[in-house]
Amino acid sequence: MTTKPAVQLCVAGLVYFEVFVPAIGLPAAGEEIFVNDIRLGLGGALNTASVASALGLSVRLAHPNGNGLSDIAIAQKISRLGISTLNWASRADPAISLVFSGVDDRAFVSAADITALADCNTLPSATWIHVPGLLEARYLAKPLAVAKAKGARISVSGSWAPDELAALSSLHGQPWDLLILNAKEAQLAVGDARKAPDLLLGAASNVVVTDGANGAFAYLNGRHVSCSGVPVMARDFTGAGDAFCAGLLNYLIRHPLGDNALAYACAVASRLLTQAGGVVENPAVLAGLEMK
Structure with missing residues (x-):
């Protein structure tokens, strides 16, 4: 008798406390600027988890936490969103980012206790498990492999980790079921982003590349x-x-062989562009999206 997974989606990784830096010059030593x-x-893993939950999936967020000020704020926010969690110990304030917003993208200065992910002994039973970062996936490799052997499907998205991106083309055996990169990450990984869906099939049986306003392209469900x-x-x-990742996984969970997964995921991502921040607190932001 097959046991039904506890949740449809588990998102495993770090939850970041983010400070959005105003676009002004730095003060001189000894001075102070008020804005x-x-x-x-x-942000971090909570972004995908909150979008997936707002789309109606049953979600569990697996992340390390400590006893710092940011940990308290994160726990309160997750509780208010009604998302269930699996936690293990880390240093206080394990993931903090300074976010610098540009004209069409962002840059980050981050401090993160990535190694705390290696202390995760097991992941929840789930239809899909998503890890929002290649480095995070490396530290979670053992529990991910165990979960996959038990029937979970594994999804990993890129993040800017040059060494991990450069190593993607050497992976074999498809340790993951889905790999999602943006065009810049795919370019670094294989030299030509358009070729990534074919050249990275050693890493995952499905490879998706997002390209901002241009949409997305992929090798998905056996075809381009x-x-x-x-x-x-x-x-x-x-x-x-x-949000794109959450939308894509929502579609694949509900319509595994559907033909419009990319279009739906792009529609979900576009909704996030209209709000501040990546965490969805009001599901109405995503209302009216149809799976065709």
Whole structure:
């Protein structure tokens, strides 16, 4: 008798406390500049988990936490969102990012206790497990392999980790079921982003490349597919890639062999561009999205 997974999606990784740095010059030594506002937010694995939950999936968030000030804020936010968690110990404040917003993208300065992920002994029973970062996937390799052997499907997205990206083309045996990169990451990985869906099939049986406003292209469910982007007046680029992952997984969970997974994922990501931050607190942001 097959045991039904406890949740449809487990998202495993670090949850970041984010400080959005105002676009001004630095003060001189001994001086202080006051601004109207310094925005704070949460991100990392919580982005994908919150979008997936808002889309109606049953979700569990697996992440390390300590006893620092950011850990308290993160725990309160997750509780308010109603997302169940699996936690293990880390140092206090294990993941903090300074976010610098540009014209069409962001840059980060981050401090993260990535090695705390190696202390994860087991992951929840789930239909899919998603890891939002290649480095995170390396530290979670053992519990991911165990989960896959028990029937879970494994999804990993890129993140800017040059050494991990460069090593992707040497992977074999398809340790993952789905690999999602943006065009810049795919370019670094194989030299030509358009060839990534074919050249990275040693890493995963399905490879997706997102290309911002241009949409996405992939080798998915045994064939090459693509979609155009969804025009939108962007307010904030934070979390759009994570939202794409959540949308894609939502589609694949509900329609495993569906033909419009990329278009749906792009539509979900476009909705995130209209709000500030990557965590969805109001599911109405994603209302009216249809799976065709």
